[in-house]
Amino acid sequence: MKYDFAAIEKKWQKRWEETKPYAAVTGDKRPKFYGLIEFPYPSGQGLHVGHPRPFTAMDIVTRKKRMEGYNVLYPIGFDAFGLPTENYAIKNHIHPAIVTKQNIANFTSQLKMLGYGFDWDRCIDTTDPSYYKWTQWIFQQMFKRGLAYKTTMPVNWCTSCKCVLANEEVVNGVCERCGSEVIRKEKSQWMLKITAYAQRLLDDLEDVDYIERVKIQQRNWIGRSTGAEITFQTNIGDEVTVYTTRADTLFGTSYMVISPEHPLLKNWQPHIKNWDAVAAYQEEAARKSDFERGELNKEKTGVRLEGIEAINPVTHKPLPLFVSDYVLMGYGTGVVMGVPGHDQRDWEFAKKFGLPIIEVVQGGDVTKEAFVAKDDTAIMVNSGFLNGMTVKEAIPAMKKYVVEQGFGKEKVNFKLRDWVFSRQRYWGEPIPLVNCEKCGWVPVPEEQLPVVLPQVESYEPTDDGESPLSKMTDWVNTTCPCCGGPAKRETDTMPQWAGSSWYFLRYMDPHNDKALASKEALDYWSPVDWYNGGMEHTTLHLLYSRFWHKFLYDIGVVPTKEPYAKRTSHGMILGEGGEKMSKSRGNVVNxxxxxxxxxxxxxxxxxxxxxxxxxxxxxxxxxxxxxxxxxxxxxxxxxxxxxxxxxxxxxxxxxxxxxxxxxxxxxxxxxxxxxxxxxxxxxxxxxxxxxxxxxxxxxxxxxxxxxxxxxxxxxxxxxxxxxxxxxxxxxxxxxxxxxTVDSHVEMAVQINGKLKGTVTVAMDSDEETVKAAALALDKVQKAADGMTVVKTILVKNKLINLIVKPAK
Structure with missing residues (x-):
């Protein structure tokens, strides 16, 4: 009988669609198991063979769990807002809503073709107003509690997409989506204060079953460090503050560097004698991404601020001030102290500009890696009261000193930055706020949610970088919910990450119109038992969704402080030849x-x-x-x-x-x-x-x-x-x-370490039994002819080695 796979697969896919054997039942008495895959983005190209790898793995896990008696939730949905769809729509002159509908239909067909055991009745789509109503609701709760705020800041600006990108969306200085140049520019943006949760995001990694490389990436991205903030006076009466983890090297500071974006520069303009050179350098730095600027191997550049100096608080000597793009406004205070005697980057900068290089540590440089092992032996020199101390002793001593002398304080710092949350694009969730001249920013009343994305004739980016929604005056002009006066809607939209930050909760109760999910469903299904996803999302989606979940936990919406009990990851499937699959390479396997x-x-x-x-x-x-x-x-x-x-x-x-x-x-x-x-x-x-x-x-x-x-x-x-x-x-x-235990085992037989054959004996046989069986082999008898066995080496159930020498 022939295995007619085509007919068989269609038959059973139809049967499963009719009988719904994959339906999850909230409140069922069986133990629950919630298996989750990452929210797929329905691209126009559909699936390639790399996509089904994680889907199939979790499908196998959940099928086994059902057979083991679990009430399994294995859901699917589509993360369908975002730039790729909008860019495709602009290029092909098709509305992004139509593109999305077509792409979802194609993806659905492919996923069903592969026989996945999804509960299709729970399928969700981030572009559905009944879904993004609750994305907007969560944003409003954050706004009401001070976690969503608007500020003007330097942002990554894609010159082609004409929108703001998160740092993580800039790869090697270009937009990860379109490959165009990314520059820095000032922009008013909505921010989410993820930094308020930095310590908890770090600490609670101890409570979850994540593979270690995922935890390491999360810890590194959060980047907690302990150090001190130190205040330096300037010759014009202002102060500058630096953050350092190595306060012990203060005596070795020979210059200071300020970020090109630092607001102090504007204040100092009247005092800076070479302002034109500084302004030109600022403009040049704005064309570089944070990645380019932070590259360790790049040539050091900068401009000295003529007319302004800082004063070293421990030596009281003047320090030249430079503006340089290797200092980022997003980390620490935007100002650093240069210690060229013990830091490679500072040394390169000092050599470039002819600055003093002072040794303050005898026995090596002061990079963090160097002193993991050396801080007990490296001795402070040229450092006043620290002389003779080890680095390990000097760090807390200097921290104490700067606090006592009133020019510093101990400080915990994080690399993690607040999340740039607004986009000047059309295809995203409208931000549910209005701006009133009298009342400021005001949430749209909850009973008016969702604020539905309006239909527009033109959804292309505007020349001034504002959202296409800004041109829709009938939609923009509205009434303030507080005072009843005229107000304007926010025309920025949310980033694609918004809808994927809580989707796993909506799967628990996808048709609820009164809440993002019922308390019964959340209590029953929480947390996700096993979440598998790609390593590329460890520092974005995974961190963002943990943040949103912790916020919802704090306001009493969800019952657990962590969303995922377990997190694993998978490797990519590369095209033939070992290269990443892409249309440009022509190696995509459909x-x-x-x-x-x-x-x-x-x-x-x-x-x-x-x-x-x-x-x-x-x-x-x-x-x-x-x-x-x-x-x-x-x-x-x-x-x-x-x-x-x-x-x-x-x-x-x-x-x-x-x-x-x-x-x-x-x-x-x-x-x-x-x-x-x-x-x-x-x-x-x-x-x-x-x-x-x-x-x-x-x-x-x-x-x-x-x-x-x-x-x-x-x-x-x-x-x-x-x-x-x-x-x-x-x-x-x-x-x-x-x-599962064999009654007999095949063992190797050696003479003086050389293999002569094998014997089958009872499991765990003693030495004499195995030896007798070995000596009965023809090859062993020939090899041992005229020899005496002087030693027997037995590795139980594996081999016997007979050591022989000529008989006397």
Missing amino acids: PNDIVAQYGADTMRLHIMFIGDFEKAVTWSNEAVKGSKRFLDRCWNLMELAQDSDEISGKNASIIHKTIKKVTTDIDDLKMNTAIAALMAMVNEFYSSGLTRGDLQQLMLMLSPFAPHMVEEMWELTGYAAKTGKMAMQMPWPTWDESK
Whole structure:
């Protein structure tokens, strides 16, 4: 009987759509399991074979969980606002709403084609007003509590997209989406105060089961450090403050540097004799991204501020002040003290401008890495009262001194910056605030939410960088909810990250029109039990969603302080040749083509078998055939199976071993080795024969990997009629530990370390038993002829090595 995958897969996809075996039930008495994948963006290109890798892995996990008796929530939705859709719409003159609808339909078709066990009745879409009503509501709660605020600040500006980008959206100085130049410019922006949660975002990593590399990225991005803020007087009567983790090097400070964006520069303009040079440098720095400016290996540039000097508070000597783009306004105070004797970057700057280089630490530089091991031995010199102290002693001593002398204070600092939350674009959630000359910024009344994104004829960016919504005067002009006077709507929209910061909560209760989700649903499903996503989102979405969730916890909306109990990650699937898949390289593999040629189950199996799930792997069209051959062999076992529903004695050991292996490997996301174990078991079946009971165990274990084929086999072998259930609804097989232990073992036999053969003996046999069996081998007898065994080395259940020498 031929394995007609095309007909089989359509049949079972239709059956599942009708019977809804993947529906999650809020409040069910079974233990719950909430498995989550990252919110997919429905691009116009649809899926390529890299996308289904995480979807398939979590699908396998959740299918197994259902068979283990869990009430499983495995949802799907679409993160559909954002720049890519808007840019495509502008280029092709199609409204982004139409583009989005088409893309979602295509994605949905592809996901159903692959047989994923999503609860489609819970599908959500961030562009649906019934969804973004609650995104707007969350923003308003943040605004009311001071976590959303508007400020003028230097931002990353894409010269092509004509919008503000987060630092993370700028890659090597260009826009990650369009590849165009990114410059710095002043812009009034809505901000979210994620920094208020920095310490909690750091501390609470201890309470969650995240793989270590995810935790490391989160910690590094938050970037907590302890140090001191030190105030320097200037010759014009102003003060400048620096933040440093190495206050002990204050005696070695020979110059200071201020960021080009620092507001003090504008105040100092009348005192700066070379202002034209400073202004020109500011303009030049504005054309660089933070990434370019922070690059350690770039040539140091700057301009000395003629007419202004700072005073070193411990030496009382004047210090030249420079403006340089390697100092970022976004970290610390925007001013740094230069210690060129013990910092590579400062040394390069001092050499470039002929500045003094003072040694204050004897025994090495003072970079953080250098003193992890050396701070007990490196000794302070040329440092006044610190002389003779170790670095470890000097750091707290100087902190204490600056506090006592009144020109400093201890300080905890974070690299994490507040989140730039507004975009001057059309395709995003409207920010639900109005501006009144009398009342200021005022939230739209909650009963008027959602503020619906209006239809516009032109959604292209404006020449002045404002949102296209700003041109819609009928929509912009409104009434103040507080005083009833004239007001104007905010015309900026939210970034794409907004809707994806809480989507996992909406899945719990997607049709609720009274709240983002009911208390019953939130209490039942929280937290997400297992979340898998890409490492590229560790410092954006993962951090943002943890922040939003903690805020909702603080105001009593959600019952847990962390959204995800467990977080794992996956590697990419690269194109043939090992390069990242992209249209420009022409190496994108369309899953529709693979499914048409080999079937969805083959593709599911292959992308799990292709390699270690956490690592990048290379796609091979040729290798897919091997996965198809394996499924063909499984299918053909139906004709070989003997008519008995019992597990055969000869296969009991390998079946129980395989159940144990597949069970634990799925739990550890080691899908490739789970499949290898199933392949080995099938090989054994072909070698020794099998019963229908043996085949039944294979079908149950294979079901999460190849669900369409297994359901057809389950039906053809009569188990569907006999049990009244689909294979996926049967209990997951369990193993008997005693049957996973071999009664006999094959051991290597060596003479003087050289392999002479193997013997099969009872498990855990003693030395004399193994030795006797070894000496009975012909090759061993020949090698030992005329020899005396002087020593026996036994590695239990693995090998025996007979050490021989000529008989006297």
